Amino acid sequence: MIAPTLTTDRLTLRALGPQDAEAFAAFYADDRSSFVGGPMNAEQSWRTLAGEIGHWTLNGFGRWAVTETGSDTCIGCVGLWAPLGWPEPEIGWDLFEGATGKGYATEAAEAARSYAYETLGWDTAISLVAIGNDASARVATRLGCTPEGTFTHARLGTLTIYRHPKVGG
Template structure:
């Protein structure tokens, strides 16, 4: 199994997903906040999603971290690198749990994840898939310096915007 690194930012800890995340994942996927990332889902569906998140690390050597507020240890979302079968190319994605939006956490964690992708993994590019109605996610992509590039039509998620991140030399 791939050793999942822990990354710390000024306010956040990006750590490996695990069994302690079943309840926060179930709450997230039961809410309307999950509508742009395959939800809502029942508790079993959320459990399966958590298993997929963990398995992605083994299959690809990277994946989503659970984002915690360092000061409280509270799980506040998932951020990381994603490229399942059928994806157009490796993605940098972010999902905040209810009550943690509006604090800059998605941007802070995504910057750390992108630095890992470009620095440690040697990626030369990254995309973020954003549903056209998800204006909050589009604002995060903008803050990260990503720009609309094209679209991608997924059989389950529909047509989404592809935001292209700056190359490593331009951002990191």
């Protein structure tokens, strides 16, 4: 399955592809990726990118490359995520160096949530935020999410569950 393209006022969410390997490698080589399984080397980040792309085939939904409209440079990865072992479908966001602090995570996550609710028929979702990832916790709060306990992942540790508002509420 190929990811559909979504647009917002400032962003384009497009299918991830091999052209995004360099951006993934740079993000995952940095300590900023520690909240989402990094740091990792270029081979490991390539496998992570391949997993993101394959998620669409396995689940019929997934995450998108985020670009500023008019550019094709990947500045983050945002969207829907439900790998084996996850407590329930999630809306997740990772923004790369230079893309933070602009409201892009919130804007892209709102577009992904609308797709989940309006196209896929979800009525709620969660976002998992690593303990200490205050920036992601603020994004979840801006999205109207409320903390709802924790989930312990074998590799990522303890994550706070943020519940997205239900459709219409």
